[in-house]
Amino acid sequence: MQASELIAKIEEYAPLDLAWERDPIGLQIGDQNREIKTVMTALDVRQEVVQEAIEQHVDFIFSHHPAVFRPAKNLDLSNPQNKMYSELIKHDIIVYSAHTNLDAAKGGMNDWLADALQITDTKPLLANSDGETGIGRIGKLQQPQTVRQYASFVKELFDVQAVRVIANDLQREIQTVAVLGGDGGSEYEVALSAGADAFVTADLYYHTGHDVLADDFVVIDPDHHMEALAKPKMASLLKTWNHEYGWNLTNIFASQVNTDPYTYI
16 A cells, blocks of 8 residues: 555544644655555654664554654764664655644544543543544543552553652542643643643653642653553554555554663662
């Protein structure tokens, strides 16, 4: 099948107009009119991910985070990022990224996170006019839990060595929980105003943490890499489409490379 057919289906599922204005989503590298057989899903497109794709003879990388966040200023291949682009082009690998549009889509990143976090009866935290799409989700746990209990569950769920918890009382019970995949600390007041008892997001800034405590709110930060949950979800979605639409993709798989830049000691 042509890559353009897969791209069209991705954009139907996660429409481009759902993305934030300055988000560099869409086709990143390659020719959408070429034939593809093997697709790999990834959270990040980094040098080690590209090497994995080369070794696995991948034709198409479907990533969540865009490969090209900032335009290249030159084509100096001593620059690791430029070298990565060169390797992708040399091996004729297409890269397509769905970022904030997949975050906002119904059945996309934030719904996957909410399901994993056992948040039910969800609705968008930052809803669009249709009421069904938008960034983040808010809903309820089936039973109240203490902050400590839920934070321990989050730690185990995302298989991290630690989670950062911003809370005045770890024994406080919570039941209404909001989640926003990635860097969502700036939206904690939205979660608080929406009636959340706690907010699961990443990359919370130090001074924002002080504001959270002053507002007597709860934030649980399991690291931006929690979005790696999307890799198998994206692969499962593509496998469903491959069967449903009679595509001839022969191999669809999630990248096995851990791109979390943090090491906890």
